[in-house]
Amino acid sequence: MRKIIALLAAALMTTALAQVEIEVWHSLSENYGAPQFQEYAEEFNAMQDDIRINVSYAGEYTEALRKSQASVAAGRAPSLVMFEQTRGAGFVDAGAVTPLTSFIENDPDFDFDDLFEPLLGACQIDDELWCLPYNPSTPLIYYNKDLFREVGLDPEEDFPTTWDELLEVGPKFAVEGSNGELERWGFGLAHAPGWLFDAWLGQAGGRYLAEDRSEFVFNDENAVEMLEFWLELVEAKAAVPSGSQTPDFFGGNQAMMAGSTATLASNFERADFDIGAAPMWCGEECYVPFGGANMYIMSAASEEEQQAAYEYLKWLTSTEKAAEFAAATGYMAPRQSSLETETLQNRFEELPEALITYEQMESHGYPRTLVPFWGEVHNQLTLITERVLLNGDDPQAALDDGVEEANRLLQIYAQ
Amino acid sequence: MAAPSRERQGVIKSPRRRSFSRSKLVEALSAYLFLLPAAVILFAFQYLPAIDVFRLSLTDRLLLRPFSNFIGFDNYVRLWNDDRFWNSVWNTFYFVAGSVPLQIALALLLAMALASKIRALGFFRTTFFLPVVTSMVAVSVVWDWLYHPRIGLFNEIIKLFGGDPVAWLSSSQWAMPAIILLVVWKGTGYYMVIYLAGLMDIPHQYYEAAKIDGASGWAMFRRITWPLLAPTTYLILILQVINSFQVFSSVYVMTGGGPLRSTEVVVYYLYQRAFESLEFGYASAISVVMFLFLILLTVVQRVFIGSRVNYDR
Numbered sequence: 083m084r085k086i087i088a089l090l091a092a093a094l095m096t097t098a099l100a101q102v103e104i105e106v107w108h109s110l111s112e113n114y115g116a117p118q119f120q121e122y123a124e125e126f127n128a129m130q131d132d133i134r135i136n137v138s139y140a141g142e143y144t145e146a147l148r149k150s151q152a153s154v155a156a157g158r159a160p161s162l163v164m165f166e167q168t169r170g171a172g173f174v175d176a177g178a179v180t181p182l183t184s185f186i187e188n189d190p191d192f193d194f195d196d197l198f199e200p201l202l203g204a205c206q207i208d209d210e211l212w213c214l215p216y217n218p219s220t221p222l223i224y225y226n227k228d229l230f231r232e233v234g235l236d237p238e239e240d241f242p243t244t245w246d247e248l249l250e251v252g253p254k255f256a257v258e259g260s261n262g263e264l265e266r267w268g269f270g271l272a273h274a275p276g277w278l279f280d281a282w283l284g285q286a287g288g289r290y291l292a293e294d295r296s297e298f299v300f301n302d303e304n305a306v307e308m309l310e311f312w313l314e315l316v317e318a319k320a321a322v323p324s325g326s327q328t329p330d331f332f333g334g335n336q337a338m339m340a341g342s343t344a345t346l347a348s349n350f351e352r353a354d355f356d357i358g359a360a361p362m363w364c365g366e367e368c369y370v371p372f373g374g375a376n377m378y379i380m381s382a383a384s385e386e387e388q389q390a391a392y393e394y395l396k397w398l399t400s401t402e403k404a405a406e407f408a409a410a411t412g413y414m415a416p417r418q419s420s421l422e423t424e425t426l427q428n429r430f431e432e433l434p435e436a437l438i439t440y441e442q443m444e445s446h447g448y449p450r451t452l453v454p455f456w457g458e459v460h461n462q463l464t465l466i467t468e469r470v471l472l473n474g475d476d477p478q479a480a481l482d483d484g485v486e487e488a489n490r491l492l493q494i495y496a497q
Numbered sequence: 498m499a500a501p502s503r504e505r506q507g508v509i510k511s512p513r514r515r516s517f518s519r520s521k522l523v524e525a526l527s528a529y530l531f532l533l534p535a536a537v538i539l540f541a542f543q544y545l546p547a548i549d550v551f552r553l554s555l556t557d558r559l560l561l562r563p564f565s566n567f568i569g570f571d572n573y574v575r576l577w578n579d580d581r582f583w584n585s586v587w588n589t590f591y592f593v594a595g596s597v598p599l600q601i602a603l604a605l606l607l608a609m610a611l612a613s614k615i616r617a618l619g620f621f622r623t624t625f626f627l628p629v630v631t632s633m634v635a636v637s638v639v640w641d642w643l644y645h646p647r648i649g650l651f652n653e654i655i656k657l658f659g660g661d662p663v664a665w666l667s668s669s670q671w672a673m674p675a676i677i678l679l680v681v682w683k684g685t686g687y688y689m690v691i692y693l694a695g696l697m698d699i700p701h702q703y704y705e706a707a708k709i710d711g712a713s714g715w716a717m718f719r720r721i722t723w724p725l726l727a728p729t730t731y732l733i734l735i736l737q738v739i740n741s742f743q744v745f746s747s748v749y750v751m752t753g754g755g756p757l758r759s760t761e762v763v764v765y766y767l768y769q770r771a772f773e774s775l776e777f778g779y780a781s782a783i784s785v786v787m788f789l790f791l792i793l794l795t796v797v798q799r800v801f802i803g804s805r806v807n808y809d810r
Contacts, residue, residue, distance in 0.1 A: 147772075148772060151560055151561060151772065151775075154561060155560065155561070172561050172775060173561065175561065175562070176561035176562050176563070178561060261661065261662075263662075273667060273755070273756060274753065274755070323667075325646075325666065325667040326641075326645060329645065329647075329648060330647065333648070335647070454559075454561070454775065455773070455774045455775055457769075457772070457773030457774065457775075458769070458773045458774035460773070461754075461769060461773060464753070464755060465755070465757070465758065468669075468755055468756045468757050469757065472667070472668075472669070472756055472757065473669070473757055491774055494557075494559070494776070495559070
């Protein structure tokens with residue numbers, strides 16, 4: 083009897099010793115995949131004995147970023163972290179995350195070519211792969227089909243697919259109140275556009291950085307043209323500058339609203355009118371930026387922990403698991419093979435609009451601008467938008483100031 | 498008589514003095530021992546980082562990069578020429594000038610009303626204190642809706658009285674008043690409680706005597722309440738000024754410093770530099786300047802106002 087107990091104890095101890103325990107941080111909220119992400123960890127833990135996953139919610143993207151910044155500075159980072167599209171670059175620059183290239187090269191089971199190539203662009207810096215896409219998204223246009231019918235438009239045929247069509251269709255929704263302010267309108271131009279600035283700029287044929295990444299160029303004629311088009315939309319009453327569109331859209335005051343595909347299910351649930359979702363329109367080019375997040379392995383983790391993190395990440399992004407997560411949320415699965423699974427096929431049958439984001443991503447989806455100081459460029463974009471839309475400033479002058487600050491930071495970080 | 502007694506005193510006193518000082522030493526030591534944990538924690542988590550901030554302010558440290566160069570006072574020179582910094586200084590003064598007097602006046606008014614004997618006193622005291630204990634972030638989210646230009650409560654009220662709706666948080670003119678209003682609503686209850694305690698401390702006899710002399714309500718306030726509350730007012734003023742200069746969370750949640758940087762206060766700007774462009778050295782310089790300014794301000798308040806405060810009752 084004693085022998086058996088001793089043996090059992092020894093066996094227990096060895097498994098306990100061999101087991102690698104790792105911390106995983108995510109930024110998914112309750113309605114956007116948090117319960118699923120937690121479940122997957124439990125499933126993985128039950129599946130095998132070598133690795134134990136502890137999942138914690140690190141707060142929304144910005145809060146998680148602050149926590150990760152602090153944890154890196156303190157040298158006590160978790161092993162696997164989810165960073166929003168624009169936030170990983172700072173950690174790459176600081177050497178706080180470790181490239182995945184060698185893990186993947188040493189793993190014959192990992193089907194690299196199955197991953198969507200455009201999405202990988204968000205993880206490639208200096209010829210290394212730094213992350214795997216986990217919950218990427220693109221912006222869609224959500225629209226109120228009832229309002230389209232009310233103003234005599236066909237919600238499918240007449241939905242604007244180009245800038246020109248938007249300028250044509252938009253004003254039809256305009257209804258003025260007694261005080262001269264619009265009570266109903268076509269589209270809302272956000273005060274803090276964030277990634278939508280990327281979309282419009284790209285559609286105008288502009289880019290943030292010069293091709294050789296030596297300087298910011300979002301003050302060229304394309305960018306000016308884009309801001310002038312915004313003003314044209316406002317002038318024509320096709321769109322209004324707006325700080326808070328969600329209540330206006332769901333209250334039936336705004337016909338179209340740009341929003342992430344991640345909100346697809348919740349938007350369709352929330353609307354008490356006939357709601358539709360469509361690809362974002364095109365300008366001179368078709369262009370949508372990637373939202374959502376990627377998963378990074380931190381370099382503060384030990385070799386063992388990194389390997390464990392890689393194994394878990396591989397499992398999370400495997401065909402079936404990725405399909406499950408994509409179906410449960412509105413995010414995209416990073417693998418092409420996931421689209422063939424029954425899980426996602428059922429989902430597309432249920433909600434065909436869930437397929438739009440994949441089509442956009444494959445044909446004209448682009449990664450965000452990967453610089454360590456994107457947060458400040460983001461601030462500049464908000465300021466530019468406010469100056470032009472709210473203050474009537476000259477687009478060129480506003481853009482020049484923003485580019486000057488962005489280039490100042492680019493130089494600091496080039497050292 | 499005198500000489501022996503002096504001698505005796507001396508003889509007796511010297512051992513006594515030794516034993517007395519020994520017990521005093523033990524007492525002092527145990528006092529220090531009790532202070533030690535708090536002192537260690539304060540030193541490790543407050544003073545040490547504060548000292549390190551000064552060192553960082555002399556470097557070009559970027560938050561995530563582990564290395565940095567000593568650059569002397571370059572950050573301070575840059576700060577002097579930074580228009581955005583001066584804009585944030587102006588916004589901060591605007592905020593302080595708007596919120597501090599309003600809060601003091603309201604807190605005093607409420608305290609005086611609640612110091613009298615009215616019905617449901619406990620209910621009112623709790624009600625006015627409630628905003629203080631709610632989280633600033635939660636409150637800001639709610640007020641975000643109250644300020645909504647089209648469906649917000651405030652604009653509904655304005656329309657009810659025939660006024661034109663205000664764009665509140667999306668107007669560079671109204672965003673700061675909107676934040677001041679929120680902070681006043683949220684913070685007044687706290688100072689009201691301090692004032693209440695101050696009012697309770699004023700002896701009744703003064704008022705009774707004044708009444709016998711036929712003093713009016715206003716005269717009693719001018720001659721009794723206000724002067725005797727001076728130490729309380731002085732305390733509140735110092736607390737408020739220090740708090741107000743460090744306003745952050747309401748700005749962070751409601752406006753993000755906008756629109757057009759009209760609500761970008763110093764601490765918010767500091768935060769942007771530290772955590773968005775990650776210029777930690779520069780952000781440290783801002784916080785050192787802020788620290789020195791607050792110390793200076795407290796000294797000035799002490800010299801010019803504190804000296805006039807009468808603590809005698």
